[in-house]
Amino acid sequence: MARLRWRLLSTKLDRIKRRNTQTTSRDYKRDWRELPPELLFLISQKLADLRYFIHFRAVCKSWCSSVLLSDHPLQIPWLLECDDIFIEGTRFSEELHFYSLADASPETKTGSIPIKECHHSSNYQGTGNGYLLVMDDCDLSLLNPLTNNTISLPPVPSNCISLFPVFFSSSDLVLAGRIFLGCDHGNWSCGIYHPDKMEWKCIDSDCFNTCYLNGILFTTFGFDCTNVFDVTSGKKLYEIPQPEDEGPNAWGCYLVESCGVILRLSLYNTRDVDTNIFSIYKLNFERGEGQPCWVKVNNIGDQILFLDVRNGISVKATDGFKKNSIYFITEDKHSRDHSLWRYDIATGIIEMLHCPFERFMWFIPKIC
Numbered sequence: 001m002a003r004l005r006w007r008l009l010s011t012k013l014d015r016i017k018r019r020n021t022q023t024t025s026r027d028y029k030r031d032w033r034e035l036p037p038e039l040l041f042l043i044s045q046k047l048a049d050l051r052y053f054i055h056f057r058a059v060c061k062s063w064c065s066s067v068l069l070s071d072h073p074l075q076i077p078w079l080l081e082c083d084d085i086f087i088e089g090t091r092f093s094e095e096l097h098f099y100s101l102a103d104a105s106p107e108t109k110t111g112s113i114p115i116k117e118c119h120h121s122s123n124y125q126g127t128g129n130g131y132l133l134v135m136d137d138c139d140l141s142l143l144n145p146l147t148n149n150t151i152s153l154p155p156v157p158s159n160c161i162s163l164f165p166v167f168f169s170s171s172d173l174v175l176a177g178r179i180f181l182g183c184d185h186g187n188w189s190c191g192i193y194h195p196d197k198m199e200w201k202c203i204d205s206d207c208f209n210t211c212y213l214n215g216i217l218f219t220t221f222g223f224d225c226t227n228v229f230d231v232t233s234g235k236k237l238y239e240i241p242q243p244e245d246e247g248p249n250a251w252g253c254y255l256v257e258s259c260g261v262i263l264r265l266s267l268y269n270t271r272d273v274d275t276n277i278f279s280i281y282k283l284n285f286e287r288g289e290g291q292p293c294w295v296k297v298n299n300i301g302d303q304i305l306f307l308d309v310r311n312g313i314s315v316k317a318t319d320g321f322k323k324n325s326i327y328f329i330t331e332d333k334h335s336r337d338h339s340l341w342r343y344d345i346a347t348g349i350i351e352m353l354h355c356p357f358e359r360f361m362w363f364i365p366k367i368c
Contacts, residue, residue, distance in 0.1 A: 032059075037066035045073045048102035048318045050146075050365045051111065069368045074316055076102040077306050079340070079355055080127065080363040089123030089135060096145050098363065099355055101327075102320065110356055113145045130366025146367050209310060211255040211262060218255050218262055218283075226255070226264065226283075228292070243281045243294040254307050258314035264294055265307070267328070277350075278326060278343055299324050299345055306362045309338075313362060327353075329360065 044067045047053045053072050057064045078098040083090040095112040103109045122136040124143070131142040131151070142151040210219045216237070217229045223246060228238040243264065252267035262283040281294035303314050304321055307328035317323035326343040338360055340353045 033062045035063075040066040041071065044071065046319065047073055048076055048320065049100050050075055050367065051100075051103075051108075054367070072367065074318055075365055076100075076304075076315060076318060076321060077313065077362040077364045079357065079360040081357040082124075082359050082361050089125035092119045092122050092124065092134075094120070097357070099357065099360070101353075102318070104320065115145065116148060119143065127361060127363045130364055132363075144366060146365055209253055209255045211257045211311070213257045213260065213262060220253065220255060220264075223253050223266070238292055240283070240292050240294070243279075243296065245296070246279065246281075254310075254312045256305055256307070256312040256314055258300060258303050258305065263297075263300070263305075263314075265305070265312070265326075277348060278345065280345070308361050313364065315364075329362075 040063055044053060044056055047056055050072060057067055057069070078100050081090075081097040081099075092115050094115060096115055097110065097112050099110050101109075119134065119136075122134050124132040124134050126133050128142075130146075131144050134141050134143045134150075140153040140155060142153065143149070209221070210217065212218070212231075215231050217231050218226055219229070220226045223242055225242055226238075226240040227236060228240065229236055243266070246266050252265075254263075254265040254267075256263045256265065264281040264283070266279040266281075268277050268279065280297050280300065282297045283292055284295045285292045300314075302317050302323040304317050304323060305326045305328075306313050306315065307326065309329060309331050312328075317325075322344065324345045326345065328341050328343065330339050330341065331337070332339070337358045338355070340355045340360075341350055342353055343350045
């Protein structure tokens with residue numbers, strides 16, 4: 001009889017314990033505002049798409065104060081819809097459309113940025129360090145479409161036909177819009193803009209592909225030699241011959257600054273685009289002694305290169321993106337429509353990627 005009483009009491013106690021446990025679990029609510037700032041910062045650095053970073057900071061005041069705008073993670077470039085990258089440019093509409101490779105959801109890969117009405121009659125002709133080069137008749141400026149920050153530029157020479165900015169992969173914001181290329185009566189020349197002097201300086205050089213590093217401008221035209229200029233003085237420092245093994249079958253040439261190193265990429269095509277291969281060369285200054293020269297390399301480490309029809313940028317690989325690879329854009333000679341490709345440097349495998357736009361260019365979003 002005693003055993004039966006003890007068994008009934010034990011069963012009753014178990015029921016009470018389970019009921020209390022379920023009530024505690026149901027009534028307990030975690031306060032996500034109390035997450036430590038260190039953890040919030042680590043989480044924010046995993047948001048490769050800038051839109052999610054902005055949404056993350058908008059959750060509550062504590063999250064916003066724990067992660068500053070300047071703390072945004074490395075951004076994979078967006079693909080920005082355009083009509084003509086270089087000559088006529090693209091007329092602004094009410095919205096600027098982009099495609100994000102970093103967004104894993106097909107429903108949100110494509111987005112838009114509202115454009116102020118005052119810019120609707122203007123054209124944009126290229127991107128550089130988070131800015132668009134905007135031309136409205138004789139007025140020239142740089143526009144960050146995400147912040148609406150505008151940098152006014154002095155008028156360009158009247159004989160200038162076309163302008164577009166050089167890509168900058170460094171974080172030096174002072175360089176956004178300092179260097180541009182222009183076409184002077186069909187002869188390509190270089191125009192350098194100095195913000196402190198508010199004037200243009202012209203350099204006589206054929207330049208189609210360009211990049212910049214520490215006050216030095218690197219230019220080349222097709223598969224010709226590479227000219228090196230001091231930006232401040234305009235003085236020509238070097239004339240570097242093309243790589244010795246760069247064959248005549250090369251289809252495209254690019255200059256890219258990557259982690260303080262100047263790279264020259266030669267794109268070879270035998271029959272079809274899907275048989276493209278890249279040869280990559282690093283500029284060797286030989287510690288300041290002797291003539292700089294190109295040295296062939298087989299990898300670019302943890303970097304990813306993004307190449308458009310003319311220039312390129314280098315970005316450190318983030319989650320979901322394979323390092324040591326090249327994303328590049330090709331243009332059809334007849335329709336001038338664009339295609340997007342990814343090239344694995346280690347394996348030589350190339351694959352075509354989807355983009356919903358007919359023509360597009362790379363754009364690195366910046367909010368500060």
